[in-house]
């Protein structure tokens with residue numbers, strides 16, 4: 001009983017941490033088997049995010065391989081540093097010191113962010129910027145109060161304004177709400193893939209392992225029958 005109590009008390013900080021954000025997170029509903037979505041995610045990420053954020057635990061060639069992109073396409077469309085080689089890590093060029101000065105915080109590497117924050121958090125975060133004149137970039141965020149990041153997808157979503165009931169309504173972007181949701185889903189999917197690139201392979205391999213176990217089970221059963229045939 002005492003041990004149980006100690007275990008429960010030890011859990012309290014974890015529970016407190018888990019309940020840290022009171023904002024309702026929207027479900028990202030990503031599909032890692034949707035290769036086209038992951039390719040769009042890479043495209044959107046490289047063009048809108050990689051100027052500030054690296055994904056430096058990933059290599060260009062590995063991503064090209066996993067997402068079914070040829071090395072030539074990778075080099076042409078997604079590698080902006082012309083000295084970079086396909087085997088290089090996806091580091092970015094923004095100097096950390098000036099970034100900290102410009103944004104009040106260094107843009108963190110995002111390779112593993114989906115593992116730390118979770119996919120729903122990232123999805124809600126990218127949909128969660130809203131107009132706030134008191135902030136240096138004129139925006140705040142519902143899941144990341146006083147965020148240092150500007151609303152970099154404003155040209156697509158427009159600028160959301162918080163309504164009296166707490167919902168956000170965006171106007172002035174080039175996409176409608178549904179199209180913007182898909183953009184955010186694509187980026188989130190790419191980041192989830194980045195955080196766990198072998199996940200797809202693991203799932204594929206899993207089916208082979210199950211198949212093998214099934215066949216092995218049948219063989220073992222037949223063998224057992226053969227051994228015990230004369231005993232009964």
Ligand code: HEC
Nearest residue numbers: 048049051052103105106107108113146147148149152187
């Ligand atoms: C102009 C620079 C800039 C660009 C471009 C940018 N970000 Fe950021 N981002 C930041 C900064 C700075 C922070 C840190 C904010 C803070 O700590 O207040 C940040 C934080 C984040 C975080 C939170 C990380 C964490 O766990 O704390 C995520 C997720 C993120 N950015 C995703 C993106 C995505 C996705 C894009 C592209 C659509 C993007 N960012 C484009 C500057 C940028």
